[in-house]
Amino acid sequence: MEDLIDEFDERMAKFMEAYRAEEDEAKRQELFTGLYPRPADFAPRFRALANEFKGTQAGAKALVWIATNVYGDTQEATVDELLRDYPDSPLLEEVVPLLANRSDEGSRASLRSLLSESPHRNVRGHACRALALNLRGLSADTEDTDQSKSLMAESRALLMRVQEEFDDVPYYGGTLGAAARGELFESDRLQIGMIAPDIAGADLQGVDFKLSDYRGKVVVIDFWGNW
């Protein structure tokens, strides 16, 4: 298992190195067809390991690799398999965030049971946040105003709970608490229909201005970078 992961990582590193060294765009594209280790090609090998070691942490790890490297239906089915066969695994913390954007009722049921029953605090924390985001998405898609509001209130309460109970759980180089703070601001101030929070700062020539200077105009705000 570790050998297979290492093999993939080494090939990916080689590809990245060659890609960075190559400046010609056409040749860069050639690297994609040649050197690039396609996760879909590796997936059957991880699948074989998952079957061989079914019921063990190694089996769970093989499925986590598939779920976090392959997209689409395979990803969704693999996440569901992990939730069904390995509900007590600490490795679930890596795949639980993927449930935040799903619209099926089953994903919410899984998150609720992980939040109350997983023996691992990190998994419970990720489930708490993912459920909050999932319910926020559902709230936006719900036409009934009262129902939509109550889903939003539940989502908000879960984000508060992330900060109270799971503040220091690691997440992408930061913490779940920091992520939840940003997401609460988004819930409270950045939803469709809300007056946008003002922005005040310097422009690229160093002249101060405010977003609200443009009130009275239709405004596109574009978070961009030259990369």
Add this chain to the structure above:
Amino acid sequence: MYPHERSLVKRLAGEPFALIGVNSDKDLEKLQDVLVEENITWRSFWNGPEGTGGPISTQWNVRGWPTIYILDHEGKIRFKGPRGEAMDEAVDGLLAEMRG
């Protein structure tokens, strides 16, 4: 993305419309050449020397670049995310709504 934004800004010159950027490049000096080369005429806030970790994108919880918000003339958030043709349609719709 620059060509689309250039054409939108050009097409709506004189209309009650503004494209406001929040730029997350770390190096403001280097960026000056890009502004000239790419003919970027619209105004941007600078997100500061921390780049994508700067204060504006952090407060707005921006996780991916580019991220788009579209506001109506009252400053209300009306759309999140539309790019390309969908962006044009959203803006044109809000301008039409504004004229009543």
